[in-house]
Amino acid sequence: xxWSLWLDHDENVLWEGRPAPRCFTFRHWQxxxxxxxxxxxALWWQWAGIxxxxxxxxxxxxxVPLPFVALGLWLSVGRLAVARLEWERVFYAxxxxxxxxxxxxxxxxxxxxxxxxxxxxxxxxxGEQLGxxxxxxGTRRLTLSCLEHPDKLYRCVEARINANRQQSEPGEGLSxxx
Numbered sequence: 001x002x003w004s005l006w007l008d009h010d011e012n013v014l015w016e017g018r019p020a021p022r023c024f025t026f027r028h029w030q031x032x033x034x035x036x037x038x039x040x041x042a043l044w045w046q047w048a049g050i051x052x053x054x055x056x057x058x059x060x061x062x063x064v065p066l067p068f069v070a071l072g073l074w075l076s077v078g079r080l081a082v083a084r085l086e087w088e089r090v091f092y093a094x095x096x097x098x099x100x101x102x103x104x105x106x107x108x109x110x111x112x113x114x115x116x117x118x119x120x121x122x123x124x125x126x127g128e129q130l131g132x133x134x135x136x137x138g139t140r141r142l143t144l145s146c147l148e149h150p151d152k153l154y155r156c157v158e159a160r161i162n163a164n165r166q167q168s169e170p171g172e173g174l175s176x177x178x
Contacts, residue, residue, distance in 0.1 A: 001091040016093040023146035025084045035075020042068035113137040118161050123154045
């Protein structure tokens with residue numbers, strides 16, 4: 001990934017990465033299962049409605065379930081397809097000034113959190129070398145999903161958070177007492 005489009009002239013990339021493709025695509029698999037259940041029920045309703053149209057000659061029996069079929073399709077397969085398309089454009093970077101996320105399905109957009117505002121980070125492991133990194137910077141919150149080998153980024157972010165805490169508490173001594 002060429003970050004030169006997004007970087008300031010004096011900014012240096014310290015770490016860069018991207019999400020694992022299968023993890024990123026299937027990160028909401030529970031919603032897809034729920035969507036599959038909705039789709040099955042809606043398809044049965046659609047099939048029964050078409051049967052009623054043949055018997056009672058009332059067309060609306062076949063039309064009413066269509067929004068539910070569409071919803072079931074979106075939740076079961078549509079979200080997975082869009083997530084796979086989005087993966088092509090998702091990149092993460094930590095610079096000496098900002099935490100950057102490039103994302104977007106149809107066009108690239110940039111989410112940038114200034115490093116001096118980083119206040120909290122939590123690493124949620126998904127496996128031995130895979131995890132989600134949740135960060136807070138002021139009132140903004142961001143999750144970097146499905147990072148491969150997230151430890152290095154987590155250590156860098158934690159070091160920056162600790163440096164921010166020390167800068168905000170200048171009267172504190174080495175022992176932590178004021």
